[in-house]
Amino acid sequence: MSHLLRTSRLFAWLFLTGLSVTVIVTSGLYLYLRPGLPPVEQLLDIKLQTPLRVYSKDSRLIAEFGEKRRAPITIEQIPTIQLQAFLAAEDARFYEHFGVDIKGLARAAIELVSTGSIQSGGSTITMQVAKNYFLSRDRTFIRKFNEILLALQIERELDKNRILELYLNKIYLGNRAYGIAAAAQVYYNKPVAELSLAQMAMLAGLPKAPSAFNPLANPDRALIRRNWILGRMRDLDFITGDAYDLAVTAPLTAGYNATDVEVDADYVAEMARSAIVQRFGDGAYTDGYTVTLTVDSLKQQTATDALREGLEAYDRRHGFRGPIGQIDQETLEETTPSDLVLNYPKVASLTPALVTGIKDETLSVRVHARGVGDAVMPFDTMTWARRYKTEDLRGPxxxxxxxxxxxGDVVYVHINEKAPGGEGKETLPTVALAQVPRAEGALISLDADTGAIQALAGGYSFRQSKYNRAVQAKRQPGSTFKPFLYLNALENGMTPATIYNDAPIVFDDSELETAWRPQNSSGQFYGPTRLREALYRSRNIVSIRLLRDVGIQKTLDYLKQLKIPVDNMPDNLSLSLGSGQLTPMELARGLAVIANGGYDVQPYLIERIEDVNGDTVYQAPETILCDQNCDELAASATPNSEGAAAGTSEAELESVPSASESAPEVRVMRRLADERSVYILHSMMRDVIRLGTGRRALALGRTDIAGKTGTTNEQKDTWFAGFNHEVATTTWVGFDQPAPLGRREFGASTALPIWIDYMEVALKGTPPATMPRPNGIVNIRINPETGKRARPGEDGVFEVFKEEDAPAPLTAEDEDERNGNGSGDGLSRQIF
Known part of the structure; x- marks a missing residue:
């Protein structure tokens, strides 16, 4: 008995000693580790790594940037059954324990002793929150002890629902999906509330091992894990037996669903991304900013499509350059067509396809298109494909x-609808032969009053070339420059009735090897011509004479007044023909100044920025067009609220205040040009559409549009710049490395069709918008041959003038000149 007593005392002392040592070691670890633990309050301030999302003005997703897909969600938005699925899988006693599950830890300890390695961590959901938010993923005892201490603190300071919400928003669930809302989108393309019971259980099975139990990578193991969780839910009375039986028989329906971009606007998206990163640094990708742009989704998609279709149409006019690849017969026999076409990328809406059969007798071609499979190419989609030789020469x-x-040829195709089938006949998609255009282009559409970018396309395909021609390409504007020259002339006393002689002119220049003999695009000369007709017929000789009279330096100074960059403008008479250089955006901005009646314009793209909580951190300022007391208005507004400096660079376009800066509430836009001169120019440019080089635009059936075509020497750059009083849109087509587009290519044939396709949609349903007639304007009937007032009963045309510039009433001297008795000095001054 004494031996048993002594043994019992020994074990008692050993137990007490072990317990004391454990308490001392635990207390020591606590005292050692506690100062280094972060305060739990940080959980309330932690920003989940949420991607940057960019939306159109009408809330359509344009792009998402960021490594992690995450969409924070509140616990109230998550169905109870989904919460129960995660509890069944991860921590069934979550609402019962105090942050640490002693049973779970004991089980983990037994596994460690029996196997010699860590099998499971015994972690509760609270412990996982501590680990995910504060600690590393190293499997060490120190980290586990920290995890336990933090879990106890978290449980003391946060309620259970808040802890569960933090957990469900943080966990990694595979395929870059962080949090339950992102996972529901990635795997099922649904919000959490619309998932089925089987799908909820599938998501709940992912935190344990996102790769091993991933339904896309390991469907068999994922199915086993899902059904185990369903069984746990049944055993815990979370679901009924009938619900369990139905769910375990449900098939796997998971698939990979990338974020659905709703607008094809990669160039615009990149401009927005660059601006946000410039201001917020790398946090732009993780802090959950939502950026709303000024672009309208319908207009933007139309701009993208119109530019692509216009470039493809140009390309077809110049012939087929051949297949993009050729597969030999041996490879065709050994490799499936699906694998062969994977080597060729999709470009914009063009899909690579392998020619697998040709039937000349039925005029059709059999192809295998990437992502589509077998398809038929009718011969009538190939008749354009004359062999390309040069830009001016094609084969038969x-x-x-x-x-x-x-x-064996690999070509690009457009995918059409399925061909109609008949009884016993297969139904296959039809495709049309296509090729990636060599020419490039740009389209910019601005709100003429505010400068808001309504649509922008910087090239055929952003994935093919990230070079944004809309804001980066410096090109010669050609005749689209002439409206600025004519506006300057109108401001200096000339009128639409002023006559210049369209006749040969020669300039000797010591810097040139030969004399300069400028010509009109037609190669012909037309004699005395009114300025109105010279503009709508784009007469080069008249523009040169006009610049000579107005003055080169005076014109350059006027361009500065209009805030058009002059750094790349020549100081010689070739300036009149648009030999300087502007980006499409700079030209569009100058055009908007004309469109809105002469006020400054500062293009901008970002309308609003919101943080992850939905609070607005930036709002684009209101634009105010100012005629009088502008200094007082600008002084009362926030500093730096006036228009941009001369020119609009890419950096200025992308510039937005940082979160610490206060955005200006108003942007004061001063008048840059006399409204009467602008009004007269509007009427002259409407004649470009009605009577001149822009007649194709009559197809829109509108009376309020005006514009100007432009084509440079050797057709290297082609333009159309057009507007009504509310919208200004510019299109450009050319090669990235300037080269002739072809003898028969002009602004009216390349750029104008793109402009028409866009404006047809942009202006649809809108009432006519013309500039209101300002005071001080008069209409007078003139003789179109002399530009002077028409005599009563004489054939004449009405012209618009400023009151002070109107032709003087007829005198007896005018009558003598009409009868051939005068000197004719007034006209002769303009002829030589």
């Missing part, structure tokens, strides 16, 4: 499919 028109393609 093909008569059968084999004149264009051969088996």
């Amino acid at each position: 028109e093909p008569e059968k499919p084999s004149d264009v393609l051969a088996v």
Whole structure:
């Protein structure tokens, strides 16, 4: 008995000693680690790594930037059954324990002793929150002890629902999806509230091992894990037996669903991304900013499509350059067509396709298109494919499919609808032969009053070339420059009735090897011409004479007044023909100044920025067009609220105040040009559409549009710049490395069709918008041959003038000159 007593005392002392040592070690660890633990309050301030999202003005997703997909969600937005699925999988006693589950830790300790390695951590959801938000993922005892201490603190300071919400927003669930809302989108393309029970259980099975139990990578293991969780939910009375039976028989429906971009606007998205990163640094990708742009989704998509279609149309006019690849017969026999076309990327809306068969007798080609499969290419989609030789020379028109393609060719195609089938006949998609255009282009559309960018396309395909031609390409504007020259002339006393002689002119220049003999694009000369007609017919000789009279330096100074960059403008008479250089955006901005009646314009893209909590951190200022007391208005507004400096650079376009700066509430836009001169120019530029080089735009059936075509020497740059009083849109087409587009290519044939396709949609349903007639304007009937007042009963045309510049009433001297008795000095001054 004494031996048993002594043994019992020994074990008692050993137990007490072990317990004391454990308490001392634990207390020591606590005292050692406690000062280094972060305060739990930080959980309330932690920003989940949420991507940057960019939306159109009408809330359509344009782009998402960031490594982690996450969409924070409140616990009230998560169905109870989904919460129970995670509890069944991870921590069934979550609402019962105090942050640490002793049973779970004991189980983990037993596994460690029996196997010699850590099998499971015994972690509760609270412990996982502590680890995910504050600690590393190293599997060490020190980290585990920190995890326990933090879990106890978290439980003391936060309620259970808040802890569970933090957990469900933070956990990694595979495929870059962080948090339950992102996972529901990635795997099922649904919000959490619309998931089925089987889908909820599938998501709940992912935190344990996102790779091993991923339904996309390991569907068999994912199914086993899902059904185990469903069984746990049944055993815990979270679901009924009938619900369990139905859910375990449900098939796997998970798939990979990338974020659905709703607007094809990569160039615009990149401009927005660059601006946000410039202001917020790398936090732009993780802090959950939502950026709303000024672009309208319909207009933006139309701009993208119109530019692509216009470039493809140009390309077809110049012939087929051949297949992008050729597969030999041996490879065709050994490799499936699906694998072969994977080597060729999609470009914009063009899909690579392998020619697998040609039937000249039925005038059709059989192809295998990437992502589509077998398809039919009718010969009538190939008749344009005359062999390309040069921009001005093509081969003969093909008569059968084999004149264009051969088996094994890889080409680009447009995917059409399925061809109608009949009884016993297969139904296949039809495709149309296409090719990636070599020419590039840009389209910019601005709100003429505010400068808001309504649409912008910087090239055929952003993935093919990230060079944004809309804001980066410095090109010669050609005749689209002439409206600024004519506006300056109108401001200096000339009128639409002023006559210049369209006749040969020669300039000797010591810097040139030969004399300069400028010509009109037609190569002809037309004699005395009114300025109105000279503008709408784009007469080069008249523009040169006009610049000579107005003065080169005076014109450059006027361009500065209009805030048009002059750094790349020549100080010689070639300036009148648009030989300087402007980006499409700079030209569009100058055009908007004309469109709105002469006020300054500062293009901008970002309308609003919100943080992850939905609070607005930046709002674009209101634009005010100012005629009088502008200094007082600007002084009362926030500093730096006036228009941009001369020119609008890419950096200025992307510039937005940082979160610490206060955005100006108003932007004061001063008048830059006399409204009467602008009004007269509007009427002259409407004649470009009605009577001149822009007649194709009559197809829009509108009376309020005006514009100007532009084509540079050798057709290297082609333009159309057009507007009504509310919208100004500019299009450009050319090669990135300037080269001739072809003898028959002009602004009216390349750029104008793109402009028409866009403006047809942009102006649809809008009432006519013309500039109101200002005071001090008169209409007078003139003789179109002399530009003077028409005599009563004489054929004449009405012209618009400023009151002080109107032709003087007829005198007896005018009558003598009309009868051939005068000197004619007034006209002769303009002829030589």
